[in-house]
Amino acid sequence: MEKLTEAEVKALFDEIDTDQSGEIRLSELRDYGLANEGTLGGVKLADFVRQADSDGDRRITLAEFKKHFA
Numbered sequence: 001m002e003k004l005t006e007a008e009v010k011a012l013f014d015e016i017d018t019d020q021s022g023e024i025r026l027s028e029l030r031d032y033g034l035a036n037e038g039t040l041g042g043v044k045l046a047d048f049v050r051q052a053d054s055d056g057d058r059r060i061t062l063a064e065f066k067k068h069f070a
């Protein structure tokens with residue numbers, strides 16, 4: 001996966017977190033994926049959630065999101 005800067009990761013997070021709740025839900029990822037061929041950085045959305053959601057609550061916080069791209 002290509003390296004993103006911290007600012008780019010934050011911008012991407014904000015782009016996906018359309019209700020600005022501070023966490024990304026699968027439904028938000030789906031909406032984002034519909035416009036982006038169902039993948040994020042070349043990773044399938046369902047796989048992305050499994051990988052990025054380190055505490056398993058099915059929501060991706062900015063911290064988890066950053067960790068994933070770090």
Ligand SMILES: [Ca+2]
Nearest residue numbers: 017021023024
């Ligand atoms: Ca959200």
Ligand SMILES: [Ca+2]
Nearest residue numbers: 053055057059
């Ligand atoms: Ca989580």
